[in-house]
Amino acid sequence: EAKRAGRGRFRVFETGMDAALRDRRELEIDLRRASALKQFDVHYQPFVDLYTNRVIGFEALIRWDHPVRGRVSPVDFIPLAEETGLICKIGEWVLRTACATAMTWPEEMTVAVNISPVQFRSDALVQTVLSALAHSGLPAHRLEIEITEGALLENTANVLATLHALRDLGIKISMDDFGTGYSSLSYLQKFPFNKIKIDRSFVQGADEGGDSEAILKAIAGLGLSLGMAITAEGVETQEQLARIRSEQCTHVQGYFTGRPMSADSISTFLSA
Ligand code: C2E
Numbered sequence: 001e002a003k004r005a006g007r008g009r010f011r012v013f014e015t016g017m018d019a020a021l022r023d024r025r026e027l028e029i030d031l032r033r034a035s036a037l038k039q040f041d042v043h044y045q046p047f048v049d050l051y052t053n054r055v056i057g058f059e060a061l062i063r064w065d066h067p068v069r070g071r072v073s074p075v076d077f078i079p080l081a082e083e084t085g086l087i088c089k090i091g092e093w094v095l096r097t098a099c100a101t102a103m104t105w106p107e108e109m110t111v112a113v114n115i116s117p118v119q120f121r122s123d124a125l126v127q128t129v130l131s132a133l134a135h136s137g138l139p140a141h142r143l144e145i146e147i148t149e150g151a152l153l154e155n156t157a158n159v160l161a162t163l164h165a166l167r168d169l170g171i172k173i174s175m176d177d178f179g180t181g182y183s184s185l186s187y188l189q190k191f192p193f194n195k196i197k198i199d200r201s202f203v204q205g206a207d208e209g210g211d212s213e214a215i216l217k218a219i220a221g222l223g224l225s226l227g228m229a230i231t232a233e234g235v236e237t238q239e240q241l242a243r244i245r246s247e248q249c250t251h252v253q254g255y256f257t258g259r260p261m262s263a264d265s266i267s268t269f270l271s272a
């Protein structure tokens with residue numbers, strides 16, 4: 001009796017695995033075609049300077065409208081794109097699109113582009129960035145690159161060389177999602193980032209006080225003393241905005257100050 005139940009459970013488990021694998025394979029095939037079928041788009045979410053209360057730029061965020069699944073979150077397909085290497089082509093498209101779009105904005109505004117650790121390990125990255133700038137005519141100082149701690153894990157000498165090459169071109173470098181991942185304070189020392197983006201889990205978790213609030217305070221203080229700009233991610237309420245202001249964050253990005261929007265909506269947003 002127990003044996004049969006056990007076997008039954010195993011079969012169900014196996015079927016679940018098969019289904020997950022099949023689903024993943026299907027998604028991978030669709031992902032390979034998505035670019036040619038023009039299913040990708042880039043949305044832009046504003047950054048606001050907390051001293052002037054003005055929008056100073058936007059982060060480019062890829063969107064995938066799948067014909068059957070609807071909108072697939074980048075959280076679900078970026079890892080797949082990384083595993084399959086497709087991220088390099090997709091990332092290049094995002095970079096070119098974002099630079100070209102930023103050229104239509106007021107001249108002082110910057111565009112931030114997320115770069116996957118996989119792209120960072122490829123030798124072509126600096127060339128790809130240069131080419132996107134040249135094609136669009138965007139000056140290098142209006143481009144920001146966002147990397148996560150994962151990019152700094154492997155092959156550190158190469159990664160550092162790439163970061164320095166980008167910095168030497170005048171591009172700004174942000175450490176994204178700081179405080180999650182492998183958070184090592186030594187990363188902040190190894191490379192002079194222009195900006196630290198505090199992960200939204202600390203911003204939102206600080207509502208309950210406790211650890212998140214202490215971590216938020218500590219990261220903001222660290223950034224301040226290292227001379228880096230500090231962006232608080234994921235601010236959704238007036239109360240959270242007040243808190244990050246009092247913690248001396250320099251910038252805010254979140255639904256409260258603006259959701260990601262299509263390129264077409266930006267001029268209306270800016271004139272509102
Ligand atoms: P990220 O770079 O940390 O981007 C911020 C994410 O938080 C975005 O999710 C944004 O829509 C979301 N967000 C912003 N404000 C709020 C808020 O107030 N509340 C909540 N709940 N969420 C907020 P999105 O667009 O789904 O992107 C998720 C992640 O996917 C990004 O995190 C980034 O790691 C990755 N990603 C997106 N676009 C690209 C891309 O072009 N290339 C690469 N390599 N990764 C990308």
Ligand code: MG
Pocket residue numbers: 059114146176
């Ligand atoms: Mg980002």
Ligand code: MG
Pocket residue numbers: 176177197199233
């Ligand atoms: Mg982030």
Ligand code: MG
Pocket residue numbers: 177200
């Ligand atoms: Mg994030």
